[in-house]
Amino acid sequence: SASVFSEDEETQISHFQQYLRIRTAHPDPEYTSAASFLLSLADSIGLQTLTLEFVPNKPLLLLTWLGSDPSLPSILLNSHIDSVPAEPDKWVHPPFSATRDPATGHIYARGAQDDKCIAIQYLEAIRSLKKSGFTPLRSIHISLVPDEEIGGADGSMKFVQSEEFRKLNVGLVLDEGQASLSDEFRVFYADRLPWRMIVKATGSPGHGSRMYDGTAMERLMDCAEAIARFRDCQFDMVKAGIRPASEVISVNPVYMKAGTPSPSGFVMNMQPSEAEMGFDIRLPPTVHLEQLMERINKEWVPAYKNMSYTLIKTGPARDCNGKVLLTPANESNPWWPVFKQAVISSGNKLAKPEILSSTTDARFMRALGIPTFGFSPMASTPILLHDHNEFLKDEVFVKGIKVYESIISALSSFKLASSI
Numbered sequence: 354s355a356s357v358f359s360e361d362e363e364t365q366i367s368h369f370q371q372y373l374r375i376r377t378a379h380p381d382p383e384y385t386s387a388a389s390f391l392l393s394l395a396d397s398i399g400l401q402t403l404t405l406e407f408v409p410n411k412p413l414l415l416l417t418w419l420g421s422d423p424s425l426p427s428i429l430l431n432s433h434i435d436s437v438p439a440e441p442d443k444w445v446h447p448p449f450s451a452t453r454d455p456a457t458g459h460i461y462a463r464g465a466q467d468d469k470c471i472a473i474q475y476l477e478a479i480r481s482l483k484k485s486g487f488t489p490l491r492s493i494h495i496s497l498v499p500d501e502e503i504g505g506a507d508g509s510m511k512f513v514q515s516e517e518f519r520k521l522n523v524g525l526v527l528d529e530g531q532a533s534l535s536d537e538f539r540v541f542y543a544d545r546l547p548w549r550m551i552v553k554a555t556g557s558p559g560h561g562s563r564m565y566d567g568t569a570m571e572r573l574m575d576c577a578e579a580i581a582r583f584r585d586c587q588f589d590m591v592k593a594g595i596r597p598a599s600e601v602i603s604v605n606p607v608y609m610k611a612g613t614p615s616p617s618g619f620v621m622n623m624q625p626s627e628a629e630m631g632f633d634i635r636l637p638p639t640v641h642l643e644q645l646m647e648r649i650n651k652e653w654v655p656a657y658k659n660m661s662y663t664l665i666k667t668g669p670a671r672d673c674n675g676k677v678l679l680t681p682a683n684e685s686n687p688w689w690p691v692f693k694q695a696v697i698s699s700g701n702k703l704a705k706p707e708i709l710s711s712t713t714d715a716r717f718m719r720a721l722g723i724p725t726f727g728f729s730p731m732a733s734t735p736i737l738l739h740d741h742n743e744f745l746k747d748e749v750f751v752k753g754i755k756v757y758e759s760i761i762s763a764l765s766s767f768k769l770a771s772s773i
């Protein structure tokens with residue numbers, strides 16, 4: 354049912370909608386309009402702003418609220434500007450309309466959950482803390498980055514390698530997380546590693562009517578079947594409740610390409626000499642890589658079957674000390690109890706820390722050894738990232754701002770005798 358909001362809250366919701374209406378979907382995200390909108394919000398709050406352009410036309414915004422002791426390690430709040438594409442015909446409201454359903458309060462837009470909500474929540478939380486007279490001890494930075502959805506090579510990867518980043522002296526990063534079906538917020542201490550695998554098969558072409566061995570299609574289908582068997586085994590562990598989905602290996606087919614195009618579709622009486630298939634693979638950070646490589650070479654894509662594969666791995670799998678990319682979410686990490694307590698004192702619940710099924714820019718910060726949590730305060734919300742009809746309820750969005758007020762004030766006031 355619809356809730357009643359204050360005038361300030363209505364303004365916050367309207368800022369969210371305005372941001373959602375900017376078409377930041379790949380393959381041609383409107384980075385310039387997004388940047389000018391975000392910079393004008395930052396100006397209205399009185400934040401310092403810096404626009405970095407590591408790659409032309411891919412702005413990365415750095416917003417700063419200076420702490421009273423800027424020599425202390427700072428807090429960095431990260432959000433990506435870009436979104437995945439949407440298929441408008443399959444949505445109940447156009448994906449860049451940010452339509453707010455008056456009955457439910459759902460705001461429909463690509464990016465509503467992933468992850469434009471947090472960018473505006475960071476900003477509005479800071480606006481409200483500033484208004485209340487709060488002054489941070491540590492500096493707080495917001496980074497608004499391009500290209501996360503396509504691997505981050507021209508975005509966060511360049512950012513963390515830059516002199517500007519080094520100068521921030523970041524002590525803790527918060528990045529995006531995922532919605533929660535229950536009333537407990539979720540928090541993520543690691544991401545799965547993102548791989549892409551492209552399998553190509555070649556074989557003898559021939560008449561569509563002929564039965565013979567060694568066609569490209571037959572070989573590729575053998576590969577797909579071997580992968581499907583492995584996928585079933587991994588998925589069965591999830592279905593049986595033995596492991597969470599983020600702690601198994603997922604291998605999902607994402608495209609198939611074969612056949613000879615014709616004006617009316619495809620030539621049907623020819624068996625093609627080439628066939629190709631793409632897979633999205635996600636690996637738990639502690640995965641046994643040798644075992645998987647052996648499986649790929651022996652079971653999935655045996656070279657003797659005239660198949661080859663390409664593996665694309667975007668981003669680091671280990672940090673500078675050769676350690677897997679995990680941020681301790683326990684008392685050994687002094688930031689953890691501060692974060693956890695801040696969520697609880699805002700009147701909310703926090704679920705047991707998890708590994709994220711998908712992958713975020715957090716891996717670039719973790720690779721530098723910087724503690725990084727994934728967190729998007731969306732409780733009692735269906736998980737709709739990259740799906741049709743992505744939405745966030747107005748009330749959930751507004752509550753998230755309050756949660757960040759608590760988190761930002763706690764983290765930025767946190768004092769510790771030792772190095773951090």
Ligand code: MET
Nearest residue numbers: 501502504547711712713
């Ligand atoms: C491949 S880098 C990550 C891109 C996106 N966030 C995903 O999980 O698919």
Ligand SMILES: [Zn+2]
Nearest residue numbers: 437467502738
């Ligand atoms: Zn995404």
Ligand SMILES: [Zn+2]
Nearest residue numbers: 433467468529
């Ligand atoms: Zn995202």
